[in-house]
Amino acid sequence: MTQLSDIKIKDIDVLVIGGGTAGPMAAISAKEKDPNASVMLLEKANVKRSGAISMGMDGLNNAVIPGHATPEQYTKEITIANDGIVLQKGVLEYAERSFGMIQKLDNWGVYFQKDETGEYDVKKVHHLGTYVLPMPEGHNIKKILYRRLRRNRVVVENRYQAIRLLKDDDGAVSGCIALATRDAEVIVIRAKAVVLCTGAAGRIGLPASGYLYGTYENPTNCGDGHSMAYHVGAELSGLECYQINPLLKDYNGPACAYVTGPLGGYTANANGDRFIECDYWSGQMMMEFYNELQSGNGPVFLKLDHLAEETIEEIEQVLHTNERPSRGRFHDGRGNNYRTKMVEMHISEIGFCAGHSASGVWVNEKGETTVSGLYGAGDMASIPHSYMLGAFVYGEICGQNAVEFAKNRSLPALDDSFILSQKERILAPLQREDGIPPHQFEYKLRRLVNDYLQPPKITKKMDIGLQRLKDMERDIEFLYARDPHELLRANEAQHVLDCALMAAQASMYRQESRWGLYHHFVDHPETNNEDWFCHVQLYKDDNDQMACKKRPVDPYVIELDEEEKTAYQKMRIQKVS
Amino acid sequence: MTEYSDPLLASIAERLQDSDPGIRRVAVMDLVDSVDEDGVNLLLQALSDEDDLVRLEAARVIDEFDPADMMEALVDALNAADRNVRNAAAKALADLKDPDAAPALIAALKSDDAFVLASILRSLKQLCIKDARPYAIELLGHEDPGVRREAVGVLGYLQEIENLPQLKAVAKADADAEVRRSAVGALVYAAPEKVADTLISAISDDHWQVRCEAIRSLGRLKVYDARSALIDAINDKRWQVQEKAAEAIGMVGAVEGIPALGACIDNPISNLRKTAVAALGELAHEDGLPYIRRALEDNDPDVRKLARWALERSAPQGTKTN
Numbered sequence: 001m002t003q004l005s006d007i008k009i010k011d012i013d014v015l016v017i018g019g020g021t022a023g024p025m026a027a028i029s030a031k032e033k034d035p036n037a038s039v040m041l042l043e044k045a046n047v048k049r050s051g052a053i054s055m056g057m058d059g060l061n062n063a064v065i066p067g068h069a070t071p072e073q074y075t076k077e078i079t080i081a082n083d084g085i086v087l088q089k090g091v092l093e094y095a096e097r098s099f100g101m102i103q104k105l106d107n108w109g110v111y112f113q114k115d116e117t118g119e120y121d122v123k124k125v126h127h128l129g130t131y132v133l134p135m136p137e138g139h140n141i142k143k144i145l146y147r148r149l150r151r152n153r154v155v156v157e158n159r160y161q162a163i164r165l166l167k168d169d170d171g172a173v174s175g176c177i178a179l180a181t182r183d184a185e186v187i188v189i190r191a192k193a194v195v196l197c198t199g200a201a202g203r204i205g206l207p208a209s210g211y212l213y214g215t216y217e218n219p220t221n222c223g224d225g226h227s228m229a230y231h232v233g234a235e236l237s238g239l240e241c242y243q244i245n246p247l248l249k250d251y252n253g254p255a256c257a258y259v260t261g262p263l264g265g266y267t268a269n270a271n272g273d274r275f276i277e278c279d280y281w282s283g284q285m286m287m288e289f290y291n292e293l294q295s296g297n298g299p300v301f302l303k304l305d306h307l308a309e310e311t312i313e314e315i316e317q318v319l320h321t322n323e324r325p326s327r328g329r330f331h332d333g334r335g336n337n338y339r340t341k342m343v344e345m346h347i348s349e350i351g352f353c354a355g356h357s358a359s360g361v362w363v364n365e366k367g368e369t370t371v372s373g374l375y376g377a378g379d380m381a382s383i384p385h386s387y388m389l390g391a392f393v394y395g396e397i398c399g400q401n402a403v404e405f406a407k408n409r410s411l412p413a414l415d416d417s418f419i420l421s422q423k424e425r426i427l428a429p430l431q432r433e434d435g436i437p438p439h440q441f442e443y444k445l446r447r448l449v450n451d452y453l454q455p456p457k458i459t460k461k462m463d464i465g466l467q468r469l470k471d472m473e474r475d476i477e478f479l480y481a482r483d484p485h486e487l488l489r490a491n492e493a494q495h496v497l498d499c500a501l502m503a504a505q506a507s508m509y510r511q512e513s514r515w516g517l518y519h520h521f522v523d524h525p526e527t528n529n530e531d532w533f534c535h536v537q538l539y540k541d542d543n544d545q546m547a548c549k550k551r552p553v554d555p556y557v558i559e560l561d562e563e564e565k566t567a568y569q570k571m572r573i574q575k576v577s
Numbered sequence: 578m579t580e581y582s583d584p585l586l587a588s589i590a591e592r593l594q595d596s597d598p599g600i601r602r603v604a605v606m607d608l609v610d611s612v613d614e615d616g617v618n619l620l621l622q623a624l625s626d627e628d629d630l631v632r633l634e635a636a637r638v639i640d641e642f643d644p645a646d647m648m649e650a651l652v653d654a655l656n657a658a659d660r661n662v663r664n665a666a667a668k669a670l671a672d673l674k675d676p677d678a679a680p681a682l683i684a685a686l687k688s689d690d691a692f693v694l695a696s697i698l699r700s701l702k703q704l705c706i707k708d709a710r711p712y713a714i715e716l717l718g719h720e721d722p723g724v725r726r727e728a729v730g731v732l733g734y735l736q737e738i739e740n741l742p743q744l745k746a747v748a749k750a751d752a753d754a755e756v757r758r759s760a761v762g763a764l765v766y767a768a769p770e771k772v773a774d775t776l777i778s779a780i781s782d783d784h785w786q787v788r789c790e791a792i793r794s795l796g797r798l799k800v801y802d803a804r805s806a807l808i809d810a811i812n813d814k815r816w817q818v819q820e821k822a823a824e825a826i827g828m829v830g831a832v833e834g835i836p837a838l839g840a841c842i843d844n845p846i847s848n849l850r851k852t853a854v855a856a857l858g859e860l861a862h863e864d865g866l867p868y869i870r871r872a873l874e875d876n877d878p879d880v881r882k883l884a885r886w887a888l889e890r891s892a893p894q895g896t897k898t899n
């Protein structure tokens with residue numbers, strides 16, 4: 001029998017889990033605020049190559065720059081885009097810190113597009129304000145973050161997968177249990193404060209391409225943080241507001257209409273015509289996209305073939321060099337050339353992502369979850385439509401607040417029996433002689449998600465889906481891993497299962513339709529503000545069961561006028577009469 | 578040999594002493610994974626390795642390290658015999674937004690390598706250093722267009738009135754279109770009356786991107802005297818130029834441009850129809866109403882949306898709801 005003395009324990013003041021966008025910023029910000037604090041950045045792969053950010057970034061979608069947009073205007077716009085269900089204080093906090101963060105990154109060496117006189121070259125893409133700031137050399141951003149991690153002497157631990165969070169007798173978080181992905185050593189990291197920055201849950205559904213890891217999101221983002229937060233007792237919010245995004249058909253990345261839009265490209269139907277009425281990146285826009293795909297006018301395309309040679313070269317430079325080098329090769333392989341052919345698009349599988357919709361671990365404007373000492377930032381946390389800059393801003397907020405929290409706390413006590421039982425649970429697939437390989441388990445699970453959970457949501461299908469997913473919990477004890485890498489996959493698959501169950505539970509709970517395609521509930525086709533103008537919080541109840549409850553929307557800090565309040569409804573398609 | 582406490586750095590330091598250049602090269606590749614700042618010393622050592630491939634590898638990883646920690650070495654490296662090292666150093670220096678680097682950067686402008694010169698100018702540009710002015714003005718006459726383009730950048734970022742004559746001359750007469758375009762774009766820092774003539778004549782430039790930039794600048798500066806030139810430009814043979822002209826007509830408030838904008842409402846390029854109807858909305862004039870009403874029936878939803886918006890703004894009181 002293992003004893004706690006056999007397990008390596010590392011003590012640290014602030015533990016940051018996830019080395020993508022928000023995580024490095026949280027770690028750097030914690031050290032900048034208190035250079036004497038010990039700060040560890042834990043990453044299951046390698047900080048140099050992890051997260052959505054390392055799949056390429058070409059610009060900021062939501063830069064709030066004086067002279068182009070105001071924080072109030074931005075907050076209104078996100079409130080509308082989210083059909084009113086927002087924690088406005090959280091959005092406003094982002095908006096007010098947005099420009100400061102741009103200047104900070106600029107100062108660190110990130111290139112933002114400027115005009116010939118050195119002013120930011122902001123592009124108008126959205127309805128009310130002007131928020132798009134291209135970042136022509138976005139591929140450098142990871143290197144720049146890494147330089148800052150070095151300069152601030154952050155402890156970087158690569159290839160450790162965090163699996164369960166720990167808490168003390170008072171219910172405050174006290175660190176995590178992690179698995180070394182190369183040798184399957186289970187360790188404990190005891191921390192006074194923890195910042196979760198594990199990204200979107202982008203591996204819940206199966207992509208239309210059929211590739212298990214060909215997801216819209218970086219496939220490593222499989223909901224580790226969502227699952228850990230749930231099990232430690234934190235509330236999650238808006239999980240029924242799925243993330244579904246437009247993408248290039250069969251290519252695991254976005255179409256980047258934001259890059260091509262200011263240059264004259266657009267999303268078109270098979271006739272080469274625009275069809276999207278909605279001005280907001282929202283579920284309403286995705287509904288229009290989905291309807292066009294289903295109608296006789298589909299499929300949908302990215303249209304660039306009307307642009308000038310010089311413009312196409314510029315787009316290729318940004319999209320194929322910065323965004324994703326594989327994209328150019330993908331087009332070559334298909335014989336696609338922007339000059340001569342429209343490029344087929346499709347919609348992504350479902351996921352949770354606060355960067356694009358609103359689903360995630362609940363946090364307030366201080367980055368605090370509902371568990372003491374536990375913070376959350378980036379795509380995983382519930383601040384809606386944050387995108388990359390929001391991840392940086394909330395990374396900074398969480399890093400600063402976590403290091404302050406840690407300062408007032410002594411080293412927490414550890415729960416020995418919990419740690420020992422978890423170690424046994426985590427390693428079990430490696431001890432078995434035979435069983436279900438993790439990728440088979442995951443394929444089956446994600447196929448169920450596509451078959452039963454993706455919109456249009458139907459009670460009968462959801463019931464079946466939920467039952468089948470619960471049945472799969474019984475398969476866990478048959479999971480079999482041949483080596484530490486497969487063990488990592490087995491753990492990830494269990495996190496995916498948690499996320500799938502959460503998606504189904506939250507969707508069933510909200511008995512109305514809202515956010516266009518994201519929560520298109522066939523049995524409750526209307527939006528019902530009387531009963532459902534609220535957040536849906538999902539949590540683990542006293543009997544360790546998954547439960548949901550309503551949380552009222554906090555009073556707005558920025559009031560909307562009557563016309564703005566109904567703007568979301570007006571986004572419905574208005575065809576020529 | 579320096580002792581390194583970090584085990585990875587200690588191992589790299591040892592391998593960099595190996596007689597086999599292949600082993601030294603792989604050691605350099607491992608440098609990127611080190612989180613220890615002292616790794617920079619080993620990088621500097623590798624930059625002056627006797628083997629070409631080792632130096633190339635070292636040049637490749639320069640931007641993984643904080644340029645502030647190796648500024649002197651980077652400036653030295655600008656004169657390295659190896660072109661790869663020179664280029665990588667110049668690029669890293671461009672990332673360094675540190676005014677303390679300016680004297681060294683200016684001193685290095687003696688280089689006769691065009692790429693290096695352009696990189697130094699690019700990094701000086703971001704620093705907005707007044708001392709760079711005379712060098713930038715001199716380099717406006719350099720034979721390499723890349724150097725001239727960055728010299729324009731330095732002057733544009735400085736936003737000084739006294740540099741306008743030089744920038745205007747470049748905008749008019751430089752042989753390279755991208756250099757002319759950048760100069761035309763830089764002129765927006767001036768008062769409109771000081772640059773209007775140059776911008777208006779740039780509407781007739783041979784290259785469409787220069788024409789677009791000139792029209793964009795005229796719109797941003799709201800040069801009212803450019804009305805007739807902008808209205809002419811709406812007949813440009815490139816729709817991209819037509820689109821910019823339509824937008825600028827709205828921005829400068831040229832009501833006499835309404836018929837020209839109206840003619841765009843039937844253009845097959847939807848981007849042009851969209852911009853034209855938006856410009857009619859900006860002008861908010863009754864004369865635009867017939868065109869706006871036609872655009873309400875467009876098959877493109879963006880055109881229809883903007884037409885509804887334009888109608889709201891243009892219709893006389895009491896007739897808005899139709």
